[in-house]
Amino acid sequence: MSRSPSTELLLEIGTEELPAAAQEPMARSLAEGLGKLLDAHSLSPASIRPLWGPRRLAVVAAGVPEIEPDRQEERRGPGLKVAFDKDGNPTKAAEGFARSVGVAVEDLQKLVNDKGEAWLVHREMRKGQTTADILMEELPELLHALPQPRRMRWNDSGNGFLRPVRWLCVRLGKATVPIEAFGLTATGDSAGHRVHHPKPVSIASVGKYAEALAAAHVLADPGERRARIMAEVDSLAESLDALPAPPNEALYDELAGLAEWPVALKARFDPGFLELPEAVVVTTLAHHQRFIPLRDRNGGLLPDFIAIANLESRDPEQVRRGFARVVRPRLEDARFYYQRDRARPITAYVGELKDLQFGPKLGTMADKSLRLAALCEHITRLEDWPDGDPAAARRAGELAKCDLVTGMVFEFPELQGVMGGLYAAASEPEEVALAISEQYQPAGATDQLPGTATGAALALADRLDTLVGGFAAGLAPSGTKDPFGLRRAAFGALRIVNEWAPQLDIEPAVRYAAQLYAADLEAPRAVPDVLSFLRDRLRSLILEQGERPDIAQAVLAVAPLAPGIVLARAQALRIFGEGPHAGALAAANKRIANLLRQASDAELDSRTGEGSAVDEAELALSEALKQGLPVLDAALEERDYARGLEALAELREPVDRFFDEVLVMDPDPQIRARRLNLLGRLRNAFLRIADIGELQPPGNGTA
């Protein structure tokens, strides 16, 4: 099939300022939607690329055919039995169908499938539409249906958009495609920077889109804006002999979403504020103002910072003064709270925790603190937990939530934990203060984990308490909703355990956490849900580490809720799966599981199964198992799952032979029971590592 001449396509939605975080996902869904639209008409472009910024979402596609290929369309009508009466005359059904497709009955054809069933069918060569016509017809719906975090209305058209849409620019080659959406008609013009170029920007050709916008002081490519910001920040920092210290790299993404024409400026706050804890200053600068803090070569925070403007100001000094000035009241407020909070020791705040709710039906933060103290101590005493001082752990739990009722955390909620640690340091042992400051780690999927054992115990206790309480109070996540942040809590708990006590089985700790809640919540009833939720998150964690779904399934079917054990078994199983015996042993396990499922309890009773084998193959398997078990025991004792699986792989030959030569379901009940019993013991040996029967034959997995 020859392709029609191809061209380039530009789709740009011009808006009022879009929230920074929404720009990228929306532009990507727009590109994906446009790609699907084109694919559906056999108009797949050679390349397609989303672009985004504060005032626009755009897609640029190259190599878009100008005309849809012609295609044969087939419409199936009634079955022949219905279409014609016994005399072979067309029925009303046949006539109706013919009318609906605009031909006479005799012009219809017959369609017969391989079962011999037959229908009337209408076949027609459909002339391909022009791409422009297709876009005219289908683009508006795509734009209106674009997924977005929220929608708002500003006029009566459509069902709204994240922010008001003010222009549409659709270009196909040199032509404008005047689609209509949001009460607007698309033109071939884009718009420039609000201040530097408050006029339409004519896009002469799609390939010149970015160039035309750059001339109008708009960088269309978010990557280019980010790179410019980072380069300017680096060079300004360099000029101060300083290093940029953004609290995270995402700040640069946000900044790239806040300026169409980013320009970096350095500014300075009163060095007197450096007496405040660094976290307070950094939060004020970065979180509240999106400024980039600077550190000197020794890591000390500087009173200088860098701000990103969306303007090449005619008088940058005025802008700089403004930036410098805006920090002041916030830091002054912070200083006020910092001084006032520290006038009392952290223990003085315990009494106020009873006025702060933890969650619906879940009591107050005072209740939570009591539970945390008990649970944190309990975790520290667990056999698989690294050494820690149980008394310090209890104390850390008692005081963990005190900072929530301080003025500073009321004003700067993101400093929870950090402030508690700072305030505790004045009167508590360092171990306690550190643990308090680490309790919210890890905050996100890639975030830092607690650095001390007591901090890890407190962080784990906090999450388990939240999980149990959340499920018991009916706040389980559903779909995209997770009002109590339980997914994050579960991932956090698993990551903490994997790092600090990989062999620890979380289940008993979860049960203990449930008992700590007030009886009327009936928290123990929620434990099974919490455990299966944790197990599901553990599965995601295994998959994230690159293991196959069938391996995760095989391990999770039998392993305790201990991230370290599960991950180690999964790795060993992957290697085993690549070996020569996996396929046969997986099949054997599946077969054994089926046989055992069909067997009666009496047959599986070990006493019935007593008696020595006479058959040679049966005897060989029994012997091999007897020799393998001690090796398996020793390997498992050392948690060396690879060696354990090697021991089991030794059984492959006798197992194969057994199934070749022996009839398990022997008519003699005595013999049948004995053989089933042998298979039962064999299967149990495998199940001590994983349910090998879940393994997929090679090539069938998703790896």
Add this chain to the structure above:
Amino acid sequence: MPDNPPKTFQALVLRLRQYWAEQGAALLEPYDMPMGAATFHPATFLRALGPRPWHAAFVQPCRRPTDGRYGENPNRGQQYFQFQVLMKPVPDNFQDLYLGSLAALGLDLKVQDVRFVEDDWASPTLGAWGLGWEVWLNGMEISQFTYFQQVGGIECRPVTGEITYGLERIAMYLQNVDSMFDLVWQETPAGTLRYGDLYLDNEREQSHYNFELADTAQLSAQFAAAEHDNARLLEEKQLLPAYERALEASHAFNLLDARRALSVTERQNHILRVRRMATAVARAWNAAEAEKESTVS
């Protein structure tokens, strides 16, 4: 500094009134009851409902008892002034009109970095929400810009656009002072009259009252009485007096909150009760508006 900026606080207000009058806004006066924000003014809360167009601008003194700092914080007070602009239906060039108002204040947009930064607005006590931005002038929030989506639990059709200027902030910037109490209010024949001359004592005394002296038993009784009256007046179909009772209750609640007289649950409960009063008025008002519209057409 900006070209020809208004040199006094009152000149700033006059300049904004002049500008928005030229855009067709009716210049209204402040409402004569305490309220936490200009959104509570019936010219905002009620007029945002129903189909009738509405263009208005006014100054509203706002009281937020918990923000009091005894006059010791140069940037915060328990009372401050908002300049409020409302346009229904919201014009397509509302953002440009706003930027025009900054230019009218002598702020050269080729010099000053002005940004619209996401800030979605919701008022649980008014059952209202909207999407929009806080507007940054060189990093400082000087205005709120909102497209109302719902008020009193009712969808806004057509949509009202709301701009709220924080007058003290803008004046401090224009006059280049670091404390709102140093702002020049007016040059009088007797000399310079400053914001502090007018309001510093007020901040000190009202902070004492709000945090320490307000009679909580009496406030609770006022809240209950207002709630009772609100229901009674609604039955009598006297909507504006009924709405004023909701304002009274809201202010009593704010004072109780400043006195820390409410537990967390009680606090939530009071917010819900104010919302119930306000939304009940909103529903009745909206129905009456719709009826007026149908009689006219």
